Amino acid sequence: MSTTISRITAVVAAAGLGIVTLSACGSSDSASAGGGGAASKTVTLVSHDSFVYSKAVLKAFEKESGYKVKVLKDGDAGQAVNKAILTKDNPQGDVFFGVDNTLLSRALDNGLFQSYEAKGAGTIKSEYRVDQDKHRVTPIDSGDICVNYDKAWFSEHKLTPPASLDDLIKPAYRNLLVTENASTSSPGLGFLLGSAARYGDDGWQDYWKKLRANGVKVVDGWEQAYNDEFSGSAGGKKAKADRPLVVSYASSPPAEVIYGDPKPKTAPTGVAAGTCFRQVEYAGLLSNAGNAKGGKALIDFLITRKFQEDMPLNMFVYPVVEGAQVPAEFTKYGPAAKDPETMAPARIAANRDQWVKSWTSLVLK
Template sequence: MSTTRKMTAAAITAALGVSALAACGGSGGSASSGDGDGKGGSPSKTVTLVSHDSFAASASVLKQFTRETGYTVKVLKSGDAGEALNKEILTKGSPQGDVFFGVDNTLLSRALDNGLFTPYKAKGLDQVDAGAQVDPDKNRVTPIDTGDICVNYDKKYFADKKLAPPRSFDDLIKPQYKNLLVTENAATSSPGLGFLLGTAAQYGDDGWQDYWKKLRANGVQVVDSWDQAYNGTFSGSAGGKQAKGDRPLVVSYASSPPVEVLYAEPRPKEAPTGVSTGTCFRQTEFAGLLGGAKNEAGGKALLDFLISKPFQADMPLNMFVNPVVKDIELPELFTEFGATVDTPETMAPDKIAAHREQWIQSWSSLVVK
């Protein structure tokens, strides 16, 4: 679903040149939350959602929020998720908007340690999968979606070579896959960091460095961003073909193949890319009410809406992520062409917080020399 550019998989949409409506009332421009402070006096009619560049929602869904609440959503996109989070840390107490969307479990501790959010228990939280609720006692953030970071492969390449695609982390260090994989820099990209965390979860605190030594010896290529990896270096994507990418393995998302199908002309019967489901790490994205929000009432209403069924059902084909609310019916295209990851690697946010910076430094020393 970039440090995190969270490119949660909606970034794939943007990279393929697909425009998505950012807000009922437009996006960008002033970060003002409207014509009042939302706490007294003249109430604001606009609620500002600060997000990474991959946020997307259907116009009809955002209009439904306006009809139900009277608030118009303005989306302020602030770069990749890591960049957007850093901007909010720098403006702590005087935020750019009312709600922040897009911090994920790989970077959540940065937001919480900096005290960015005002606690709020969103209405409908009891319908959210308990496994996604990492802050249930304090309610500083609300889980919104999940996505799986996985190695994707170019089906044509492997068919032409009569070579089975890799299925696991162990496969990636085998000689037959030498010089085939491109991944993102763990220090600058959310998918890159997620892939690193996946190897740490798989091989343990002591074993992941040995794994990366072997992966480096097997010719892994590292680039700075998801866009550079997927659209510039990978051979299997629409963007990759235009850029003449030559690597048939790339770290992306389990939901990348549906994007390739949805926006292809003409639409193929089969996705040109596949997913190595034994290489996946699960991300969860959160939203929170920003401390010092000018429109706190509107921000609370928006958080309620983000975990409502209309918004949750809208996400799969807009941001290409999985809903966290129970019993949301997924679109057929999303389920037919996306990969189901039954046992992704996971890691508790407190463990990520305790080791992230050290692991990134060690990884950089090992891999980016």
């Protein structure tokens, strides 16, 4: 895999986080992990493997606060959340970042976080705020799971790219789409939830029956779908992939531009704006955190403009605070969806497991 493809894989997949089944994991001592006692000057942030940051920005926080930050990456988001739940009585750190709206109820129902209202929380856009009565989590970033298309392929075949979920079941797009497994991949799950939000409890299964009849291909995860199956990505071109439609992110096109080698003058991929589902990531102060004071300071920092404006080019996500700026490439090639499908965490909690079970029986068998 070339450096370009590896870099695009790392940054575009920042929100592409697999979902795993809760399984037994050993706990580790919070002090040895950097949690320390109440007076500790080390604060430990537990997150998923895709958490990326600029060292200069984190050092600025350390200088201003007097705390030393230790980052503990603990697998993909599902794995990290599950392990944090299993070790909540003796946590590995003080703050957890990276639980998203598809998994939030699991974390809250299992008592993973303690209450803390971050300083500056009033700057967070109202549409991202949840759990306002208890303040157990703080929104940090958002991203849109959307179908991406290969511009060159559609131009060559003189076919208009799909613009909506409805379009994807039309005969013109037969055998063109690849998506991820909803039981093993966050974008795959997001795409399923988007269809449920669009067509309702009774209609989403009928939609997937039509999508399956129209030749949708399902693979385990984002990297395989985007780099091996999608003809529009740097990896897909190298692999001579033959699917010009893929479930990915609204931020994938600017990633192709920024990390292209050579850098293209325009994005080789586009976004079907009517296929998007909004994903939001949160941070919370872990129950029984060894350094709660330091953890609170770190959460405060995560919603400052300094950190919020650093995120886009590191994790290819969008800020959630008012006034935070995004890079010009985002505005030009990958703006956030104007009207994405959304779903309340409570509704996800009530239906997620059954929907995934039904989806698996319907699509994979």
